[in-house]
Amino acid sequence: MEKIKFYSNLLSPPGRTVQLTACAIGLDLEFHSVDVLNNEHLSEEFIKMNPQHTIPVINDNGRVFYDSHAIAIYLISKYAPKNSLYPQDLIKQAKINAILHFESGVLFARLRFLIDKVREATDMSQVPQDRIDYVLNALSLLEALLVDKYLAGNEMTIADISCSTNIKLLGKT
Template identity: 75%
Template sequence: MEKIKLYSNLVSPPGRTVQLTAKAIGLDLEFHSIDILSNEQLSEQFIKMNPLHTIPVIGDSGTILYDSHAIAIYLIMKYAPESTLYSQDPAKQAKINAILHFESGVLFARLRFMAEIVREASDMSEIPRDRLDYALKAVELLEALLMDKYLAGSHMTLADISCMTSFSNMDCFLRLDREKFPKVFAWFERMKEIPGYWEINQAAIDQFGDLIRMIFESNKKKENRLYE
């Protein structure tokens, strides 16, 4: 079988959701890195695949899909329909879907809202307080959602994978207080045990931290040149 092609970037939380989902169900993806800092996602070739010019995108024997949740559900339904990552029971499936909407509409959206400023900043102190508070509120909501070991019940689902990738980027930004969010960090430690966590997610977080420092240093140099 021809490998499914994944077009993404290692530091992208949605892209890692697809990678970790594939890992969990035993799928081997062919990874194609998209350089988002140089706006490769705006190229004519990429826009032909995804008019919204977002990552991730997959190509599976002629089927092109974008949006990490849609991709992950597709992969499970097609290649591992019995997987407990995405229940076939309507009520359980609805609960997973609700958390997925929370991830895209709140958790990832507020991460992105904060990250937009970082590209132009030279220090975290330059991030407006309202954006930081907005991100922190999302983590408070995540804490409230954890009424069991996992977000949709007693076992891990796609909802957990999706939220974990965004949360880990947010924690890298904010250096969150573990004592303030005990349920979130207990859940996060459990998520570190899933297949592929260290080589996919943690490797990305390490790179993400380096990227933030690189952006800050680059912007500081630009500012200094203005005053020379």
């Protein structure tokens, strides 16, 4: 079997979600670095794979997928369908999916909103307080979801992996 080609950047939280998911299910990916700072994701070749020109992207024997959540679910469903990271139970999946939507639509979006200003600043005092508060609110919302051992129950799922890669981003700022 040919290795799945994985296009991402080591600093990308969505990319790390795919890497950690693949590792957790024992899947070895063929990593291809995409230098977003030098606009490699805007090349004609990359846009043919992903018209949204976002990372990560995988190519599994000619089948191309993008969006970290879609990729993680695909990898588990195809290569480890009985794995508890994304259980087959529809109720558990719905809970995981809700957290994944929260992660992309709230947590990741707010972190990007803050990180952009942090990168521009020469001093943290230049970062607008409203952006910091916006992220702190997202973290409070995330904490409210943690009513069990993990975000979606008593076993780790891709919701935990995905959210944790974003929180790790805070350690880089």
